[in-house]
Amino acid sequence: MQTPTIPLNPSSTFPPKSHHTQLKLLPKLHLLPQSLFYRPPKMASLGGFGFGVRSQVVGGGASSSSSSGVDTNGLCTLTEYVGKEGMNVGDDMVVLLHHIQYACKRIAALVASPFNSSLGKQNTLAGTGTASGRDAPKPLDIVSNEIILSSLRSSGKVAVMASEEDDAPIWLTDDGPFVVVTDPLDGSRNIDASIPTGTIFGIYNRLVEVDHLPKEEKALLNSLQAGARLVAAGYVLYSSATILCTSFGSGTHAFTLDHSTGDFILTHPSIKIPPRGQIYSVNDARYFDWPEGLRRYIDTVRQGKGRYPKKYSARYICSLVADLHRTLMYGGVAMNPRDHLRLVYEANPLSFLAEQAGGRGSDGKSRILSIQPVKLHQRLPLFLGSLEDMEELESYGDVQQRVNPGYEV
Numbered sequence: 001m002q003t004p005t006i007p008l009n010p011s012s013t014f015p016p017k018s019h020h021t022q023l024k025l026l027p028k029l030h031l032l033p034q035s036l037f038y039r040p041p042k043m044a045s046l047g048g049f050g051f052g053v054r055s056q057v058v059g060g061g062a063s064s065s066s067s068s069g070v071d072t073n074g075l076c077t078l079t080e081y082v083g084k085e086g087m088n089v090g091d092d093m094v095v096l097l098h099h100i101q102y103a104c105k106r107i108a109a110l111v112a113s114p115f116n117s118s119l120g121k122q123n124t125l126a127g128t129g130t131a132s133g134r135d136a137p138k139p140l141d142i143v144s145n146e147i148i149l150s151s152l153r154s155s156g157k158v159a160v161m162a163s164e165e166d167d168a169p170i171w172l173t174d175d176g177p178f179v180v181v182t183d184p185l186d187g188s189r190n191i192d193a194s195i196p197t198g199t200i201f202g203i204y205n206r207l208v209e210v211d212h213l214p215k216e217e218k219a220l221l222n223s224l225q226a227g228a229r230l231v232a233a234g235y236v237l238y239s240s241a242t243i244l245c246t247s248f249g250s251g252t253h254a255f256t257l258d259h260s261t262g263d264f265i266l267t268h269p270s271i272k273i274p275p276r277g278q279i280y281s282v283n284d285a286r287y288f289d290w291p292e293g294l295r296r297y298i299d300t301v302r303q304g305k306g307r308y309p310k311k312y313s314a315r316y317i318c319s320l321v322a323d324l325h326r327t328l329m330y331g332g333v334a335m336n337p338r339d340h341l342r343l344v345y346e347a348n349p350l351s352f353l354a355e356q357a358g359g360r361g362s363d364g365k366s367r368i369l370s371i372q373p374v375k376l377h378q379r380l381p382l383f384l385g386s387l388e389d390m391e392e393l394e395s396y397g398d399v400q401q402r403v404n405p406g407y408e409v
């Protein structure tokens with residue numbers, strides 16, 4: 001089944017009528033004749049990324065056809081992957097994911113559009129947040145936020161949305177089973193140079209035990225859940241390819257947008273971050289503001305004098321989703337050692353993905369997912385990466401940058 005064409009104009013109504021019809025059909029996807037599903041031509045180079053993999057996920061053997069008669073050599077869309085024939089994450093989650101995908105396809109179109117370049121510039125629209133200077137939201141952040149809010153509202157599945165761009169969480173639907181936390185467009189300051197950006201999201205169950213509280217109070221409590229309670233998380237990387245990487249608590253899987261059909265196709269099932277990388281990723285212009293432990297760690301690994309006796313290389317895109325994506329692929333550590341990134345919107349969802357890929361997310365001392373958020377916009381140092389690299393880094397003890405003078409670029 002194909003998803004609708006993405007309107008470039010961010011203010012266009014959501015969802016289009018045809019989209020509505022499709023949503024009603026979604027929970028019954030498995031009942032449709034399989035001939036209706038999109039099947040790209042078989043590609044030898046992608047062998048192993050298709051339904052054969054999915055049958056492993058659902059516990060099947062290496063058969064060439066599933067019980068429903070699906071061609072197990074075909075490619076697999078995200079919706080099929082999570083649906084009844086795949087991971088079976090539940091109808092509510094399938095509908096929510098469909099809306100998140102739709103929103104991210106609109107954002108992908110927006111960041112790539114020649115008609116929206118002014119949206120990447122600083123602040124010509126008024127934001128609702130309190131950040132200023134280089135942290136102030138750009139129009140593109142605000143439009144992306146609106147796109148996500150509109151999709152989550154339309155899904156009918158979300159009780160609360162908490163966004164990096166809003167001062168307070170927004171209560172959407174009393175009986176929505178989920179809570180969504182999001183950074184709608186991370187790295188947007190890079191947009192003028194066409195550097196990759198990303199959307200980050202985390203999904204929790206609604207806390208039914210606080211249903212009786214006033215909206216403001218229950219919205220906040222639902223949004224301040226510890227990362228260990230995440231039921232799903234993901235990011236969408238807007239780069240040379242648009243990649244949606246997600247986890248529902250059983251592995252991390254990435255899907256690449258096929259622009260010809262609008263489908264996210266499974267391209268990286270069960271990502272395993274190498275236990276060791278040879279790359280460190282940090283803004284090392286801040287070297288003289290770092291604590292002694294972090295300086296020693298970086299000096300050691302770049303000379304090839306660490307536990308892994310290879311000279312490390314530096315890579316720093318300064319766009320969190322892109323830096324994490326590379327780290328998941330190649331290993332190493334992606335870090336932002338000062339109190340800058342947000343626990344609720346960035347650190348928790350990305351740590352969940354890193355852990356599900358066999359890596360680790362830490363603030364330099366503790367596991368991110370075990371930290372109880374006390375403030376919605378709480379900031380902290382963030383280190384994500386390969387297990388052995390992270391253990392070595394943390395053995396230096398003093399790796400959190402406490403000096404945070406505010407940087408202009």
Ligand SMILES: O=P(O)(O)OC[C@H]1O[C@](O)(COP(=O)(O)O)[C@@H](O)[C@@H]1O
Nearest residue numbers: 135186187283318319320336340409
């Ligand atoms: O300026 P620094 O410390 O290198 O921080 C860069 C990081 O900040 C970010 O731009 C996010 O900052 P914002 O949340 O303020 O947009 C990340 O994409 C990037 O990893």
